[in-house]
Amino acid sequence: MAGLLRSILRAVLGAGVLSLAIGTAAAQGVRPAGATELQNRYAALRPQLEKNAYGGPIYIESAEGSRSSRGDIYAVLNSPFAAVNAALADPAHWCDVLILHLNTKLCRSGTAGGTTQLDLRIGKKFDQPLVDAPSVVFSWRALPQAADFLNVQLDAQDGPFDTHDYRIMLEAVPLDGGRTFLHLGYSFEYGTASHLALHLYLATIGRSKVGFSTLVARPGAEPELVGGVRGMVERNTMRYYLAIEAYLGALSAPPAQQLDKRLQAWFDATEKFPRQLHELDRTTYLEMKHREYRRQQAGQQ
Template identity: 50%
Template sequence: MKICALSYRRRLRAAWIRVQLVAAVVLCAGAVLGHAGDATANSESLRAKHAELRIPLGNSPFGKPLVLDSSESADGVTGDIHALVEHPFAAAAAALNRPGDWCEILILHVNVKYCRASAAGEGSVLDVRIGRKYDQPLDRAYRVDFAYRVAAHASNYLQVRLDADQGPLGTRDYRIVLEAAPVDGGRTFIRLSYAYAFGTAGRLAMQAYLGTIGKNKVGFSVVGTQADGRPQHIGGMRGVVERNTMRYFLAIESFLGALSAPPQARLEKRLRDWFAAIERYPRQLHEMEQREYLDMKRKEYLRQQGALPR
């Protein structure tokens, strides 16, 4: 009887273990399906936005299917770009979901002096240095640590997030969010959001900038007409965030465009394509001549790869 009772308890324990395993599998499958469902819902939402913006995209003043918006609150600013890129979703998503590749993108920006990706727990951190529009030692640039995360990656949707608690000039809560989904014609529809917040010190610093060297700089949104009939573009904090949102989008576009080149030629193509892209909007984005930009960025890229002193 004892043997039978022992055998029964063993069978009962084994059955209970099987139940737990089945439950775990079901829960895991449910989690995967939940993420897939979220990705599908987000993809459908992004494609619905594409349908909503079809006419503005077709009539875009930017010379490409792109719509730019911005907003300002009491303690922050946000810039949003919705655009079509001439790359299949699978290729674009594969190229935009690796942290090291985001450093290749960010370094194109004239004020980004360095970027290095490293592992941090289950995610990655991008050590980014922000500086002036000239060759600058890294110890004189401002360090911003972006937490990098692929929030979603499915066959029909990609979302990548870069978040930083602190930034230069008293700014904080930096957020760069990229969303992408496939649309008709083998193209990819992208939403890029760039935002940051500021306190009193940050606002005062930005006002000082806008009252001096940034006084004549403008964004892209048209808010009126000047006396001579020319469009009046947005200035102030919204102008700042619009310029940088456009710079980062053009960096993404240049990065994707260079993938067709041989690996050894991609850096030069990215640099030249990005500079050519910003020069299409000189009123907002012209900062320096091409030779000056190329010389500076070639040095910064070598430093980023560890080939030059920091």
């Protein structure tokens, strides 16, 4: 146990690898709502979507359990549902989305035993050999495409550093005016060793990191941004939402220009929230991601 804990601590304190994993976590396990329930959810959240601190129609929820956490984001996309459906119902397109995240070093789609899979390599916020980036293999499935509902689900039983039972779920419904209402949810569990390492990280190097939600203020005190595990969940939920938005926004560009457009768009969007999301300067991020994308494309050929 001590050796495992030391290994986890090295990863956590050195790179935030576990923090990415926790960023895709859920206390009760995310579940699809269905088209009608998701439309009802949109109606209920309209006041929060129209007026918030994010500068756009976004609503974030997070929760922490004893050995799990949850992150959900609801957002209105200025993209027609047909375009969202066509793009995100294709597993290969998900790799172009996921590679935008700082900690995603590689994503490859394939099949095994008749199941579509995404092999996602999670690493540090700088260049590193793939052998040093742990693999999380997701099974990928989607409901049959429909004119009014999109549901995609990724599941992985095993993950790095004493983590397990990942679930990433996306669902969307059309709105009027050529818009789309999207829900992105994450569920994830972790064992005793990673639980201890995570809380040590949050008590030391990660103690100043915050999320987006405000805590209920004590009488006479100013509201504070949520920290700890919930703050971690919210940061990564936002990063993945911005990756989806950047990918969809770049589809209108010529194919040869789409990669640069979505990389620039993702970086620009994260820099709107520097306290939560700033990690690298633009040049470092773009150079790193171009190298990682070339490596990803070479492996797919």
